[in-house]
Amino acid sequence: xxxxxxxxxxxxxxxxxxxxxxxxxxxxxxxxxxxxxxxxxxxxxxxxxxxxxxxxxxxxxxxxxxxxxxxxxxxxxxxxxxxxxxxxxxxxxxxxxxxxxxxxxxxxxxxxxxxxxxxxxxxxxxxxxxxxxxxxxxxxxxxxxxxxxxxxxxxxxxxxxxxxxxxxxxxxxxxxxxxxxxxxxxxxxxxxxxxxxxxxxxxxxxxxxxxxxxxxxxxxxxxxxxxxxxxxxxxxxxxxxxxxxxxxxxxxxxxxxxxxxxxxxxxxxxxxxxxxxxxxxxxxxxxxxxxxxxxxxxxxxxxxxxxx
Numbered sequence: 001x002x003x004x005x006x007x008x009x010x011x012x013x014x015x016x017x018x019x020x021x022x023x024x025x026x027x028x029x030x031x032x033x034x035x036x037x038x039x040x041x042x043x044x045x046x047x048x049x050x051x052x053x054x055x056x057x058x059x060x061x062x063x064x065x066x067x068x069x070x071x072x073x074x075x076x077x078x079x080x081x082x083x084x085x086x087x088x089x090x091x092x093x094x095x096x097x098x099x100x101x102x103x104x105x106x107x108x109x110x111x112x113x114x115x116x117x118x119x120x121x122x123x124x125x126x127x128x129x130x131x132x133x134x135x136x137x138x139x140x141x142x143x144x145x146x147x148x149x150x151x152x153x154x155x156x157x158x159x160x161x162x163x164x165x166x167x168x169x170x171x172x173x174x175x176x177x178x179x180x181x182x183x184x185x186x187x188x189x190x191x192x193x194x195x196x197x198x199x200x201x202x203x204x205x206x207x208x209x210x211x212x213x214x215x216x217x218x219x220x221x222x223x224x225x226x227x228x229x230x231x232x233x234x235x236x237x238x239x240x241x242x243x244x245x246x247x248x249x250x251x252x253x254x255x256x257x258x259x260x261x262x263x264x265x266x267x268x269x270x271x272x273x274x275x276x277x278x279x280x281x282x283x284x285x286x287x288x289x290x291x292x293x294x295x296x297x298x299x300x301x302x303x304x305x306x307x308x
Contacts (some may be wrong), residue, residue, distance in 0.1 A: 019185035022228065024090050036083040040076035045118035047072035070119045077113040084109060085228065089187045091181040096239065097292065100259050103232065103240065104285050107266050108147040110225060110253050111281065115140045130256045143278040150285045154274065157292050183235055184208065190231065229267035236260040252297030258291030 022028065051069055053059045060175035088102035119201050240256045247253075265284030 012182075013178065016182045016185055019188070020181055024093070024184055025090060025189045029087075029090055032086055033083060036045050036079050036086075040079040043079060043193070044076040045071055045074045068119070070116055074113055077109065077116065081106060081109050081113070081241055085191055085195075088232075089191065091104060092184040092187070092235075093177055093187040095158075096180075096256070097154075100262070100288060101151065101154055101158065103229075103263060103266065103289065104147070104151050106225075107269075107281055107285070108144060108151060111140050111144045111147065111278075115144065125206035127308070128188070139278045146282055147285055150282075150289050154285075154289045157296055173246065176242060179242050182241065183238060187231070187235065191228070194227055194231075195224060198227075226267065226270040229263060229270070233260065233263050233267060236263050251295050255291055257297040258295075259288060264293070 048069060050143060051067065051072060054067065083104060084106045088099060088106065091098040091102055115137065118133065118140055123131050164232065236256075237260055240253075240260055243256055244254065262284045265280055265287065269280035269284070272280065
């Protein structure tokens with residue numbers, strides 16, 4: 001079949017392409033990057049100012065969020081994570097592998113951001129491994145290093161492919177790309193509403209004094225990113241199901257299925273704490289890397305019609 005099916009809905013096609021041009025074009029990406037960087041810098045300076053005012057007794061905060069200057073790095077990292085969420089949606093219609101890679105980047109940045117919060121709770125004494133906060137810092141630091149290495153391996157395997165951007169099934173690829181574009185356009189307002197809801201809930205709890213700054217920051221992680229990865233699981237399943245229409249190659253089906261499992265493991269990590277949280281995060285990324293490596297071996301070593 002050719003691509004005439006998408007022409008049967010010219011109005012929908014124009015609407016999707018307009019959404020891509022408005023939200024997910026190269027120009028929008030560059031403008032968004034500049035805006036986010038400016039906001040991140042401004043938020044960092046504001047947070048530092050609040051710490052100075054708190055230390056001088058002008059304002060009062062006992063949570064620790066406004067005591068240690070290192071904690072201020074947490075704030076600009078939050079906006080950097082917002083941009084990474086945008087990049088994930090940006091890459092969705094362009095490359096499935098890069099879209100999954102952005103998921104791994106996001107969870108890695110979450111761990112690194114958590115390290116800055118951990119530093120504010122460190123207790124430098126001889127009983128390092130007997131202190132819960134010190135242990136969590138150790139787990140997070142080690143996890144971030146391993147994740148960094150795994151992401152390098154993941155992207156290296158993607159880059160070694162003949163055309164990494166052409167990451168869609170051969171048959172009906174144009175239609176499959178159109179479907180992913182439509183999903184990406186729908187994701188933009190969904191993610192925007194979810195972020196506004198999460199931030200407003202965090203601000204309301206903080207201002208009303210129901211919980212401390214550090215506690216509500218932890219809840220903000222769970223509220224937004226827990227729900228965020230729940231949505232990504234739905235998206236990944238849709239991509240998996242739609243891919244069946246355009247390819248029945250065994251290694252492609254296993255790869256897409258493996259990516260869904262990887263996303264589920266990341267989502268599960270938000271429901272636990274401590275070393276189990278780190279283990280689930282590492283396991284999810286390692287699983288995705290191994291799935292991609294084996295998929296590439298299938299694609300390179302087996303005949304093109306194998307499994308079809």
